[in-house]
Amino acid sequence: MNNIKIKKNFSPKTYLHKYVYDDIRPIIKKKRKKVKSCDFKIVEPENYKNIVCINYNVNQLKQMCKRYKLKVSGNKSELMYRIYNFLKYSYYCIKIQKNYRGYLYRQYEKFKxxxxxxxxxxxxxxxxxxxxxxxxxxxxxxxxxxxxxxxxxxxxxxxxxxxxxxxxxxxxxxxxxxxxxxxxxxxxxxxxxxxxxxxxxxxxxDKSDLDILSNKKKIELKTLEIFQKIDKFGHITNISWFLNLSKIKLFSFLRELIDIWNYRAQITMETKKNIFPPSGSPFNNINFMILRHKKIEYIQEKMLRLINRLITYGKNEEYCKLGALYILGALTMVNNNAANALPWLYDSFMIVS
Structure with missing residues (x-):
């Protein structure tokens, strides 16, 4: 198939006339009915064939040109040619646009x-x-x-x-x-x-909102990540058990955890070292006096780092599970929802007066 050579300096209008628009002379019907002025209506794009099937007079054709903002000068044949091609290709353009918009919307819903x-x-x-x-x-x-x-x-x-x-x-x-x-x-x-x-x-x-949210969100995401690790050990947890703790409750949680680690659970030094190698002492860098003057977000971050170490540093998975058990046990001491969800764990670590 020979390629059509098109001059680069063609205007869109010239291109349409030369390569797209139809020559309507062969398709104009010989016997066409005239339209009375009282019956005349502007032809819509979907009825473009009426231009060559109905005998509109020059005045009527010019009215159509004005309606569609086309050039109104020229003889009857030129007006018919102009209107016919405009309506025909407008009709097919509308169909293509409608189908494409439908395709776009279906893609939009699919991607949603x-x-x-x-x-x-x-x-x-x-x-x-x-x-x-x-x-x-x-x-x-x-x-x-x-x-x-x-x-x-x-x-x-x-x-x-x-x-x-x-x-x-x-x-x-x-x-x-x-x-x-x-x-x-x-x-x-x-x-x-x-x-x-x-x-x-x-x-x-909004950048101001983002600055406010960023710290809180980082803590929430980190809590979620850590609690998902705990869930992999067979537990069903809720990040609100930790995130809803007030500053005072966070200190209580830490004290409970230290007490469980050092006394209540009667953990041997060997087990401690296997959970938190090599020292077996995860609380050495905890200073309550310093923490009292820190914001709650700082304390939460500190606690999360500690929790993460206790559930990931173990020599094997069994010791990591044990670390998670002590964490959850301490949480049941300070959060009622945790205690209700894990009553057996609460009973195991509760100190009876």
Whole structure:
């Protein structure tokens, strides 16, 4: 097939006339009915064939040109040619645009994920960064996906954008599994398609709000990560057991843990060293006098580092499990929900007066 050579200096209008528009002379019907002025109506794009099937007069053709903002000068044949091709290709352009917009919207809904139309499918109730309830998020802001473990998670697109695109974090903050490789692409497509539909999807977090949230969120994510490690040992925990502790309760938790470690559980030095090698003394750098003057976030971070060491430093998994048991035991002493969830552990470590 020979390629058509097109001059680069052709204007779009010239190109249409030369290579796209139809020569209507062969298709004009010889016997055409005229239209009375009282019966005349502007021809719509889907009825473009009427131009060559009905005998419109020059005045009527010029009215159509004015309606569609086309050039009104020229003889009848030129007016018919101009209107016919404009209406015909407008008709097919509209069909293409309609189909493409339908395709875009189907892609938009598909990329929104399995929980887009039913947020009850999401296993997390709130957004990890903005703390909004997933069920209350505007539909335009909602993004969901199914994790490799089969659970569906919901997010505000704004939060994910800041996590993945700006902070280069590629792990789910709820379970630390890697996000799918195409997640950022899907988010970009959603935002792009949303702009086409004028959905005005927000991807910018107020910096002042982000500064306030960042510390709190880091602690929450770290707590989640640590408690998931504990859950892998066969327990069912809740991060609120730790996060809801007041400053006074955090000190009580630490005292309970130290007492369990040093006296109450009657742990041998050999076991201590196997849980926390090589010294067996995880509390050497704890100073209550200094901690009293620190903010609660600092104390929480300090406690989380301690907890993480006790459940990960063990010589083998059995000693890590033992460390987790002492942590949970101390939590049951200071949190009623933990005590109710783990009554056997509470009974094991409770001091009877």
């Amino acid at each position: 994920g399995p929980g887009y139309k039913n947020t009850k499918l999401c296993c997390n109730k709130t957004d990890f960064l903005l703390f909004e309830e997933i069920k209350n998020l505007p539909k335009k802001q909602l993004f969901t996906y199914k994790d490799k473990d089969g659970f569906i998670y919901g997010f505000d697109i704004c939060s994910l954008w800041n996590l993945i695109y700006l902070n280069k974090e590629t792990k789910n903050p709820y379970n630390r599994n890697q996000f799918p490789e195409d997640m950022l692409y899907k988010i970009k497509r959603i935002v792009h398609i949303g702009n086409i539909y004028n959905y005005d999807i927000n991807i910018e977090v």
